[in-house]
Amino acid sequence: MNKTALTIIIIGFFVALGIFFLGGSNNNNTTGGNMAQEQVQNVEIKDGVQYITVNAKGGYSPRVSNAKAGIPTKLIVRTKDTYDCSLALSVKQANFQKVLSKTGEEVIDLGTPQSGTPIRGVCGMGMYNFVINFE
Secondary structure, three states: OOHHHHHHHHHHHHHHHHHHHHOOOOOOOOOOOOOOOOOOOOEEEEOOEEEEEEEEOOOEEOOEEEEOOOOOEEEEEEEOOOOOHHHEEEEHHHOEEEEOOOOEEEEEEEEOOOOOOOEEEEEOOOOOEEEEEEO
16 A cells, blocks of 8 residues: 555544544534524624624534524624634525635625525535524
8 A cells, every 4th residue: 555545544534533523513404493502692683784693613603593584684704713614605595605714704795585585504515504594
């Protein structure tokens, strides 16, 4: 076995070990049905605009947010010393795809979301995600 193949096997082993011990994300339940939801106040309305704040580091927090439908909405994604794949964010419904800065804020205009139409964000590798439900 050559050096390259051995290196690939060793790296694969450690990646698998990391996923096993740190856990991957559960992409099957992103609407918050039976999932224990974090009690975080991350939605604020100022001057008729709704702001939803999500932190990106080792995934997205909170993973599920509930907001009001029918009003102009902006998503604020905050990073602080973030060096993982949650920097590569995609929000398909907002036509947004970008690698975020390692520390800072990105403001994404979500338009005026309608009731019953969730907006989802996902990292570049598909490991981490979040959802915003509008009611």
